[in-house]
Amino acid sequence: MAETFHCSIVTPTGPLFDGDAIYASFPAWDGQYGMMVGKSPLLTRLGTGSLRIDTPEGTSRWFLLDGGFAQADKGQLVLLTDSAMAAEDVSYEQAEAELADVADRVSKPGENQEQVCRDQARAYAKRSLARSSS
């Protein structure tokens, strides 16, 4: 049996996931990172995208992460994020609606473009997660 490590997703409103994993792939600020047992200690900023956790039972769980921090150390991975959502709660239609809304805001004068870019990245990640989990 593959070796496991402890993985948890901690949000300000409570933990979203807390369990063992054999592999985790999470979105960092500069690209997708993977973690297995034996990974050297790492502290990184999270980006927006999907997180995949492979459990020892042979299933995979998917989540949407939107910013935060990841700490990998002593055989555990802690993902601290302001906003996380399980793939089951992500709806394709809602993601499409968010994307349409953001597309309207891109050309609007006076909009905070930095915020628009963040919202756009989030809506894209949501849609792609909804598509892959459906």
Next chain:
Amino acid sequence: MAQIREIKKRLTAVKNIQRITKTMQMIATARFTAALQSAKATQPYTERIRTLVNEVAAAAGDIEHPLINDPETSPNRELLIVITSDRGLCGAYNGTVLRTALHQYRNATAAGREVELHTIGKKAAGFFKFQRIKAAETHLFGDRPDYDTVNRFASQYIDAFTEGRYDAVRVVYMQFESTSRQRPEVLQLLPLRRLDEESDAAETKPTATGATYEFSPSAEGLLAALLPQTVKTMFFQAMNDAAVSEQIMRMVAMKAATENAKDLGRSLVQQFNRARQTQITTELMEVISGAAALE
């Protein structure tokens, strides 16, 4: 007869009040459980963020950041945020917080500092209006502070501080220590206390695990992202503490009120029985005297 009717009327009123306070106590208990759960759910996040800041700060060495350092040109102006409840009947909760806030306000103004006041909750707004102290902003958050809203407000305070509008941001709220202990606290939100001072004051063991981390981006870059997050988490924790304290103090106040109503009811029943007995005795005496007079 008039006295008996009067006592009966009071007895009914006391019983009604007892019923109301008992219901309020039960509602406060339910709300307290929910508020405590949400405050406890926040704790792991707050602790983790603090651990991360310490880990990164230990690696970054001497830190210079606008949220830690005092502004270069001091505007001699501070922002005071006062958190109270929207409703009363919660014992000494609002009174204690407001007294602490007023003390803080008067001390700062006496020292020649300008204080901008922001109130959260109807009670604080009403109190400062009565004191003829103008609150620049008044907000209502309800019973359960929502993270997104708190986050937005904290971001505004961070922006105002970094723009140099204030040289300090303080929050006056009721800190929840345990179910039997809550105390008013003046929390300095900004500038953040230097991390070495904080660990000395708290007398905590160093949290650095000794592991050599790979930082991505650099430790300074990570810290720049972590510090605003620390401020937001501190503010959210303060809001949660205030919500839990309010419910627990209301619960205790309503329990005491129910007990008092029960005692008062018991004494009124006694008075009622005594008055009724006196009336019966008087009537009997009158009948006996009347009969004796006829003989």
